[in-house]
Structures are given as structure tokens and as C-alpha cells.
Amino acid sequence: MRKSLLAMLIAIVMVLSACAEQPAKKEENPAASPETSEATAAVSDGVDDARVQEILAQFPESISERVATTSVPVAEMLHLLGITPVGVPTSTNPIPAAFDQVERIGSPMQPDLEVVTALKSDLLIGAESLRSTLEKTLEGIELQTSYLPTDSFADLKLSFKVLGTYFNKQEEMNTKLQSITDKEVELQKLTEGKELPSVMLVIGTAESFMVMSEKSYLGSLVGKLGADNIATSALKVTDTYSPINMENIVAADPDIILVLASGDHGATADKFNKEIEKNEVWTKLSAYQNKKIHMLDYSTFGVTSIINVEKALTDISQFFIDK
Incomplete structure (x- = not known):
């Protein structure tokens, strides 16, 4: 009888111990999960990663080696990422000085088709706001095109992340995005309250x-x-x-x-x-x-x-x- 009671007591203790360990195990999972860490890092710059992937879908599968752009903001982004395009727009707005010797391909809305063709670019990046105009201008030309939003503050960060991801320039991309995010936080603290x-x-x-x-x-x-x-x-x-x-x-x-x-x-x-x-x-x-x-x-x-x-x-x- 004593042996039976002792066996039952041991069994009860084992069950209670197992139940007590279970919650602790659950609490460790979120912190240890690689997916959770990646998700936290992905949103730290405030850019919508779903939108990044959506825009990336219009880019070629392989990285372009001869990219041209009709957009001044995009030219700036390429410069910060360490990428030299084969063509940049002709504009009264300043193009990075590092691109002084890069071929000018005409206005953002109506690039010179003869120049664009001669450059043998494998990707032309334009501003999303000018997509319809550019597509009419480029009608009949066999050329891969992609378009990036460039109208607002949020657009700048979104498009920069798209380019950094596409060209596999994560270090340069993250450095600039972190700098912008730090500035946002600093200024928002100054105006807080x-x-x-x-x-x-x-x-x-x-x-x-x-x-x-x-x-x-x-x-x-x-x-x-x-x-x-x-x-x-x-x-x-x-x-x-x-x-x-x-x-x-x-x-x-x-x-x-x-x-x-x-x-x-x-x-x-x-x-x-x-x-x-x-x-x-x-x-x-x-x-x-x-x-x-x-x-x-x-x-x-x-x-x-x-x-x-x-x-x-x-x-x-x-x-x-x-x-």
C-alpha cells in the first residue's frame, strides 16, 4: 500500500514539473526565433517591405550591368550606392558631380531615343509619376524599363531600399537609411510634447x-x-x-x-x-x-x-x- 502511494506521489510530482516547465519554454521561442529578429530589423527604417518586393518584381531577374536613368533623384541614389550608370537625364537640377562624364540622354519626360539606343542599356529606370509619358516615348523600342516613386519623403526611402536590394548594395543602403532614420528620431524628440x-x-x-x-x-x-x-x-x-x-x-x-x-x-x-x-x-x-x-x-x-x-x-x- 505504501509503495502504491509513493508511486502515485512521484507520478503527480512529475506531471506538475512538466506543466511548470511548459510556459518557460514558450517565452523563449519568440526571442530566439530568427524570423522575429529579421522582421524587427526589416521595419526599423520605416519602409514597407511588402511594397519593396512589389516594386522589385518589375526589375530584371539578373542585376543590370548597363543601367540608365531619366530621373535626377534616382541618379542620386545610384551615386550613393556606388553604381555608375551609362546614362543620366539632362536637367537644370544638379546631377552628382561624379557623373559629369556620364552621357546625357535628354529630358526626364522625353529622352533622346537615338542616344538611349546607342548606349545599349539593359535597364532604364524612370520616375513612376512620368511612367505613362515615358512609355509613349519609348514605344517600339526593345528596352527593359522599371519605375520608382520619387515624389515624397517616404518615396525616397522606399525607392532607395528597392535599388539597394536589387543591386545587392545592402551596406551602402543600410548606412544611408540608418542616417535618415536617426535624423527623423532626433528631430521628432525636439518637437515632442x-x-x-x-x-x-x-x-x-x-x-x-x-x-x-x-x-x-x-x-x-x-x-x-x-x-x-x-x-x-x-x-x-x-x-x-x-x-x-x-x-x-x-x-x-x-x-x-x-x-x-x-x-x-x-x-x-x-x-x-x-x-x-x-x-x-x-x-x-x-x-x-x-x-x-x-x-x-x-x-x-x-x-x-x-x-x-x-x-x-x-x-x-x-x-x-x-x-
Whole structure:
């Protein structure tokens, strides 16, 4: 009888011990899982890896050895990755000096087909926003093409990761993406807990001035820092660029107005000042009365640039921190 009781006691102890060990085993699995570690690393730069794979699907299976591009932002990315293309666009926007001797293939929208053909490129990379125009221009030419989004801050990081992954340049890619991410975190900490101002973004052409939404490059920088762009919150515009409606702007009364000034695009600072003189309604705005209308350099804030993006973020943040 005693032996039976002893055997039952031992069996119960063994069962309880097995149950106690089971939860501890489960807790170790997530931390030890290689898949979990990879997933954490993949999202640390804020880039959607599903989108990366989606865009990569349009690239050739083998790595291109003679790549050309019709996009200035893409030319910058290739430069940072240590890749020299056989052709770059002809543009008033600066191309990396390292590519001074690289063949110019014409405008981003209408490249010179004779030059493109002569280069014997095995891949032409263009801007997604110009895809339809480029495809019409290249109709009839047997050439592998891929397109990358380049309009916003998020687009820059996404497309850079696509190129870095495709060309197997992970070290260069990760170094730059980490630098950008570090800058984001640094600036977001500076504005953390602060009441950020409302902002209106203005760009001018030879004909008129327009309001910019968060879809614009400058708008995406402002949005990344957490400031309120009245184009979206108050004016409810849906297009990247919309006509100015002074009645609605007065009602929204932005704290700060940022104006992209560019002589090349017919919108100098002097022209904007004349616009204010013509319409005294501008003088009713808090931004005007508090001297919070700032002119921005188009080359830094009007053109998406992986090289200048950290400077652009830093410069924009100063308007919010020092408000």
C-alpha cells in the first residue's frame, strides 16, 4: 500500500514539473526565433517591405550591368550606392558631380531615343509619376524599363531600399537609411510634447501661386515632423497643388507660411512680395503680422533629394522649434 502511494506521489510530482516547465519554454521561442529578429530589423527604417518586393518584381531577374536613368533623384541614389550608370537625364537640377562624364540622354519626360539606343542599356529606370509619358516615348523600342516613386519623403526611402536590394548594395543602403532614420528620431524628440504651428505651403509659377498638400515633397517633410498643413486639415484640398482661395485661407489663419521661391519657375521672393502688395488680405493673416512668412530655396525643398533630405528636414524643423 505504501509503495502504491509513493508511486502515485512521484507520478503527480512529475506531471506538475512538466506543466511548470511548459510556459518557460514558450517565452523563449519568440526571442530566439530568427524570423522575429529579421522582421524587427526589416521595419526599423520605416519602409514597407511588402511594397519593396512589389516594386522589385518589375526589375530584371539578373542585376543590370548597363543601367540608365531619366530621373535626377534616382541618379542620386545610384551615386550613393556606388553604381555608375551609362546614362543620366539632362536637367537644370544638379546631377552628382561624379557623373559629369556620364552621357546625357535628354529630358526626364522625353529622352533622346537615338542616344538611349546607342548606349545599349539593359535597364532604364524612370520616375513612376512620368511612367505613362515615358512609355509613349519609348514605344517600339526593345528596352527593359522599371519605375520608382520619387515624389515624397517616404518615396525616397522606399525607392532607395528597392535599388539597394536589387543591386545587392545592402551596406551602402543600410548606412544611408540608418542616417535618415536617426535624423527623423532626433528631430521628432525636439518637437515632442510641443504644440506645433499650423502651416501653409505655397509654390509659385510664372502665372500664379498655389497651395501645396502633403502629397508634395515639402508637404511630406512637414507631415513627417508632425506639423499641421492647413491644405489638408482646413482647406480640404485633394490635389498636390491647388489654387489659392484667400477667403478660406483667412479663415484657417495659418501660424506660418512657407513659400518655395524659384527664379527658374517664375516665382521669386520679389514676385511673392508684389502679390502681397496687390492683395491686402494677406496682411490680415497672423503669419504676416508676426513676420512668419519664410522664403525657401527651391533646390533644397522643391526637388526630392536623397542627398539633401536630412538637411531639408533639419531646416524645416527650425521653423517649428523656434516658433
